[in-house]
Amino acid sequence: MRFTDLISYQALLEPSKPAIVAGGKIVTFGMLEHAVRSLSGRIHALGLQPGSLVGLSIEVPSRHVALSLALARCGLVSVPYASAATLSQLPPLALGLSDGGLVVGSAAINLVVTDEWFAPSEQPVPDVAIADDADCRVFMSSGTTGTPKPIFQSFGGMDAQAQVVANHHLLAGRVSRILCAMPLKSAWGYRSTIAALANGIAVYFAAGTADIPMTLAAYGCEYLICSVYQLQELVRLQSETMIPLPSLAAVCTGGSLVPAELVRSAQSLLCSRIILIYGSSEVGHSALEVAGMHPWQDGATGFVTPWTEMEAIAEDGRVLPRGETGELRVRSFAQARFGGQPAPDGELPWFYPGDRGSISPDGRLTISGRTVDILNIGGTKLSSERIEHALKRHPMVIDAGVMGVADRQGLTEVRAAVTVRGAVAEAELRSFVATSFPVAAPQMIKIVAAIPRGDTGKILREELRALLN
Incomplete structure (x- = not known):
């Protein structure tokens, strides 16, 4: 059964139950279903061919979800708008839908979605046969090391991802209200929302990170994804x-x-149950664990899930024994189409997420850092993330970004950008880092207004490099 059918079924069972709550407005499952039926009729009447790409620049969460579901029922592919640079990597869009803000300029047709679109329509609801391998949604990679790349999720893959993520939701216990802090245009945010709605769980959205505590308190949300x-x-x-x-x-x-x-602070200030996830837009959630259930291991991110294959490989491509550190590669039955490494006929291609790590004999994944962020400092290899965390432990540092830059001799020079809450000397910060990593104290520390980050909070490395050069 399609994920769209599961959400429709929830509307049939409990039409007055809240489905999406954002900006103080509650959209019930019944209201969502009526909107999807109206929208799918209007969109189908435009005569677009199944498989056509449709750009979405819709900020209101309930409308974004309703339009995405309507497009899916028409056999169309929803493409959340990111930037002109990302759209240039895609085939031409047949339609662009916006809410009056940013117009998806490369589309053949551009329409502004108004309140009228959500009113009852006389247009017949489409009944489109859709193959499992037909494209359903385009996600963009994080773009932390350059321009985000498109990732195509099929209908069958989306059905599978909804079930996979629903299993992860069960780790939180019996919950009826989830606050999703991840944006809907991200794979994690969209899959989490669809999985929750397909299982009759209401999804709440905050206006920003600062609004999360009040939203959690006001609506009694039991589960936070961030x-x-x-x-x-x-x-x-x-x-x-x-x-x-x-x-x-x-x-x-x-x-x-x-x-x-961070885990200890979250357990003290938020709740005791912290669930750790490792995954990607391309493959989905690949490992998870509940913090505190096992002895803490620095870099631990969870146990590899039963539906995922994961290996650590050496520089020459050899598969390393369990426990040895190398470049990770992963594949899953629910993965999206990303143009990965060639694989034998009948097999899924491996995806290389760009992380180094090891897998213990009992299947626990430990990450040592991003491949491109591993700094070789006089023969000592260290992830830039660990230096960032060391900087952020200083009471005056709010945020930090660290990169390795080659000096005139070709040696790695550690540089850092920080945002601070008051006056602090560069020498003090350098000395503070040196207590944890003597060889990795940044040679240059620059105070900036903000660390460049993407929608999901990851540092945009190329923008950071421009700040530090």
Whole structure:
């Protein structure tokens, strides 16, 4: 059964139950279903061929979800608008839909979605036969090391991802209200939202990280999904405001290294159950664990899931034994189409997420850092993320970004950009890092207004490099 059918079924069972809540407005499952039926009729009447790409520049979460579901029912491919640079990598868009803000300029047809679109329509609801391998959604990679690349999710893959993510939701316990802090145009945010709705769980959205505590408290949300950076910001906010969050039962985070001290702070200020996720837009969630259930291991990100194959390989391509560190590669039955490495006929291609790590004999994944972010400092290899975490432990540092830059002799020079909450000397910060990593104290530390980050909180490395050169 399609994920769209599952959401329709929830509307049939409990039409008055909240489905999406954002900006103080509640959209029930019944309201969502009526909107999807109306929108799918209007869109189908445009005469677009199944498989056509449709750009979406819709900021209101309920409308974004409704339009995405309507496009899926018409056999069309939704493409959340990111930038002109990312659209240039795609075939021409047949249609661009916006809410009056940013217009998707490369589309053959551009339409502004108004309130009238969501009113009852006389247009017949389409009944389109859709193959499992037909494209359904285009996600963009994080773009941390350059221009984001398109990732095509099929209908069958989306059905499978909805089930996979729903299994992860179960780790939070019996919840009925999820706050998703990840944007809908991200793979994690969209898959989490679809999985929740398909299982009758209401999804709440905050206006920004600063709005998360009030949203959690006001609506009694039991489960929070957020990036590591968002969790860091939330912990900082809670340490200052201490808003009571009695309903919050679990927090799920991932996307980068999770420091042990962040987990401990989150358990103290938010809730005791912190779920760690490792995954990617291309393959989905590949490993997870509940923090504290096993002895803490620096860089631990979870146990490889049963539906995922993961290996660490050496520089010459050899598969390394369990426990040895190398470049990771991963594949899953639910993965999206990303143009990975060639594979024998009948096999899925491997995806190389750009991380180094090891897999223990019992299947626990430990990340040592991003391949491109591993710094070789006088023979010592160290992830730039670990230096960033060391900087952020200083009481005056709010955020930090670290890169290795080759000096005139070709040796790696560690440079850092930081945002601070008051006056602090560069020498003090350098000395502070040296207590943890003597060989990795940054030779240059630049105070900036903000660290360049993408929608999911990951540092945009090329923009950071421009700041530090």
